Each structure stands twice: as structure tokens, then as C-alpha cells.
């Protein structure tokens with residue numbers, strides 16, 4: 082082991098309120114730890130910055146899946162296994178089930194949480210593209226209250242989120258409006274092959290008389306954070322899938338997506354490859370809709 | 373230091389350890405249960421896998437305090453009264469174990485898998501064991517051991 086564990090402190094306050102009170106009392110001093118599948122790896126590698134951790138893994142208040150007011154609510158402490166076992170999520174959000182099944186081994190899925198996945202804010206994380214395509218919102222809580230924002234606005238930059246030091250991600254909400262949409266998700270590359278590439282694209286769209294409507298695209302690894310591809314969505318809105326127009330629709334969509342792909346400096350060498358793969362996935366989605 | 377209470381292989385134990393000490397090290401150093409192995413130390417290999425409240429987890433990624441109040445099953449708790457568990461017997465007979473480093477984790481992952489799917493398909497076996505790496509067997513004999521164990525358990529359950 083590369084870290085001296087005696088240099089780290091960990092407490093498990095009995096309730097969400099108790100955790101929030103402690104975060105507020107000394108902002109920035111403590112960091113939450115949920116399933117620990119990111120933080121314990123960082124500890125082992127000697128790169129865990131925070132010295133004082135508060136476990137939220139045992140908090141029942143953060144671990145739930147329920148449907149209410151035409152929204153599916155998912156607590157931040159919900160594990161990938163919980164997601165894969167949920168009949169509600171399977172019924173309404175198949176892309177989320179698919180992405181949860183990609184997040185490492187069974188042992189990792191039994192422990193890793195959706196909250197940890199998005200708060201860790203890796204541009205390559207697996208569940209964000211689906212949540213972006215589904216137009217999710219997120220609720221953040223602190224001792225002084227809570228706020229809800231669009232999930233696209235949660236990611237501010239590379240590993241940067243809208244969370245204040247005294248806040249926790251409480252839950253994620255997805256509107257249940259996708260019954261008539263066609264849905265698509267695909268990931269290329271493995272976690273271990275990140276140096277080469279890992280692209281994921283999640284997409285939902287309606288097709289009405291061979292025209293696209295309500296297109297929503299979420300992607301991983303295209304820029305420094307998980308992104309919604311709004312320029313490409315705009316190009317595709319109302320676009321035709323008819324056989325005499327399909328090739329032009331694909332060409333315009335690929336060009337728009339390339340324009341939204343930004344190299345991250347340290348992986349510049351693979352940016353072109355990533356852009357090409359993302360274009361291929363988008364094309365596959367569009368052809369599947371036309372076919 | 374934190375006082376951590378565990379039920380381990382059916383026995384109640386308490387240990388006083390740094391709260392961020394890895395469960396893996398608590399098992400091996402404080403409880404002297406060295407059947408649980410360390411491979412990678414970063415969640416990739418499954419050599420350290422144990423069952424925590426019946427769920428398969430990698431003990432190298434669990435801080436001691438997060439195991440407080442849980443019930444654990446390690447490889448030492450799999451056999452009963454000196455008799456190998458059917459899964460262990462099948463690994464032995466089908467050549468599912470060679471050097472043995474991956475074996476404790478493989479056995480617990482198999483137990484978890486067979487609890488979930490008493491009749492696993494090859495795909496389910498492969499997904500269930502995907503987090504357990506083996507440098508020796510080439511996996512085919514492990515998959516055969518799992519299939520044999522499933523057969524044996526189902527025959528036992530039917531009898």
C-alpha cells in the first residue's frame with residue numbers, strides 16, 4: 082500500500098442531517114465517501130487528497146428508486162446493482178440499465194453508486210450519457226436547504242461540478258416521457274483502454290412520418306466533461322430519414338457532432354479518432370431509425 | 373482508531389483498527405484469516421472478494437468502518453465441518469484451481485452467482501466471474517467447474 086491509513090480519518094454519522102451539519106460546520110474539511118470504488122483506489126495509489134472522510138454509504142435516505150409525479154427519482158446512494166434489479170428503471174429507462182451494466186464487475190456494481198459516478202465527474206463515466214439524453218435534473222442538499230438544477234448544468238469542467246463543499250448530491254430525477262421514443266446507447270472501448278479511446282453515445286428521438294423530433298444526445302469522452310450535444314440535436318430536429326434524404330441528414334449530423342468535439346490536451350493525439358468513432362455511432366443510430 | 377464489530381463466518385468479532393484500514397488487511401492482519409488474497413489492490417482482480425451481507429464485494433476497496441455491523445463470509449467460512457463445499461470440490465476435480473491465488477475469490481464469486489442463478493448460462497457465468505482474473509487456468513476449467521457445481525447443487529436440491 083502506498084498510503085499510511087493512519088493519516089486518514091473516517092466517520093459514519095448516523096443520519097443525512099448529521100452529515101450535512103458536519104459538512105457545514107467546517108466547509109471543505111470533510112469529503113463524502115459512498116461506495117468508495119473511486120476513493121479507495123485513490124487511497125491505494127497515494128493520491129487521495131482529503132484527510133477527513135464522512136461515510137454516506139449506510140444512509141438509507143439516499144438509497145431509493147421511486148416513481149412520483151411522472152418522474153423517476155433515484156437516490157444518489159443507489160448502487161449499479163440496485164439499478165439493474167429495478168423493474169421501474171428497466172421499464173422506463175433502459176439506457177440507464179444498459180450503462181449500469183458496463184460499470185465494472187459484479188463486485189464493483191454491488192458497491193459503486195450512481196451518485197459517486199456523476200460526482201466523481203470523469204468525462205468517461207458510464208451513466209452520464211444516458212442521464213443527459215433523458216434530460217435528468219439533480220437535487221443538491223446542504224444544512225441550509227436544497228436546490229434542483231438541470232443535470233447538464235451540473236458539470237462545469239474537467240472533474241468540476243456545481244457542488245459546494247457543504248453540499249451532497251441527494252437525488253436524480255428523470256421525466257417519464259420517453260414511451261414513444263426510440264432509444265439507443267453504445268460504448269466503444271473498455272475502461273482499461275482509456276488511453277486509446279472510450280466513446281459512449283446515448284440517444285433518444287421520436288420519428289414522425291420519417292422526420293426526427295425531440296432528439297436528445299448525451300456523450301462521454303467527447304470533451305472535458307460529459308456533454309449533451311445540443312448543436313447536433315438542433316441540426317437533427319425535423320430532419321428527414323426518407324431514403325432520398327438520409328445520406329444528407331447523416332452528413333450534416335456528423336459535421337455538427339465533429340464541431341462539438343473538443344480535444345482534451347493530454348489526449349489530443351486521440352481526439353480525431355474519438356470524433357470519428359462518435360460520428361460512426363451517431364450514424365448507426367440514424368440508420369437504425371431509418372431502417 | 374475505531375471499534376468495528378463484524379459477524380465473520382458466523383462468529384461475532386470486534387477489532388480496534390484505523391477506520392480507513394482496508395477490510396482486506398483487517399481480515400488478514402487483525403483476524404488472521406489469510407485465505408482472502410491481495411492481487412491488484414485496486415478493484416480489478418477479485419482475489420480479495422468476500423461476501424458482505426450476501427453481496428460479492430472486493431475487500432481491498434472497503435474501509436474497515438464501512439464493514440461495521442455487517443456479516444461477512446470469507447473462503448474460511450465456505451467449507452463445513454472439515455468437508456469441502458460442493459463448489460470447492462468441483463474446482464478441485466475439474467482443474468479450476470492451479471496456483472490458487474485467484475481461487476478464494478473465484479469460489480465466492482461462484483457462490484454469489486449460483487445464489488442468483490442456480491442454472492447459469494455460459495454468458496451469466498462469464499459476466500459473474502468477469503471481475504475475477506486468473507493467470508493460470510485460461511478460464512475454461514473454471515467455467516467447467518462452475519457448471520459442474522451448478523449441476524451438483526441442483527441434483528442435491530432435487531433429492
Ligand SMILES: Cc1cc2nc3c(=O)[nH]c(=O)nc-3n(C[C@H](O)[C@H](O)[C@H](O)COP(=O)(O)OP(=O)(O)OC[C@H]3O[C@@H](n4cnc5c(N)ncnc54)[C@H](O)[C@@H]3O)c2cc1C
Pocket residue numbers: 112113114115116117118119120121122137157158183184185186189192193194195196197198199200201205206207208244248249250251272414415416
Ligand atoms: C475495477 C473498477 C472498474 C470500474 N469500472 C468503471 C466503468 O466501467 N465505468 C464507470 O463509469 N466507472 C467505473 N469505475 C469507477 C467507479 O466504480 C464509479 O465511478 C462509481 O460510480 C463510483 O461510485 P462510489 O459510490 O464508489 O464513489 P466514491 O469512491 O465513494 O466517491 C467518488 C467521488 O464522488 C463523491 N461523492 C460520492 N457520493 C456523493 C454524493 N452523494 N454527493 C457528493 N459527492 C459524492 C466522493 O466524494 C468522491 O469524490 C470502476 C472502478 C473500479 C475500481
Ligand code: FES
Pocket residue numbers: 409410411412413414415416417418419420421430431432433
Ligand atoms: S486485490 Fe482487491 S480486487 Fe484485486
Ligand code: FES
Pocket residue numbers: 468469470471472473474475505506507508509
Ligand atoms: S489458479 Fe493461478 S491465478 Fe488462477
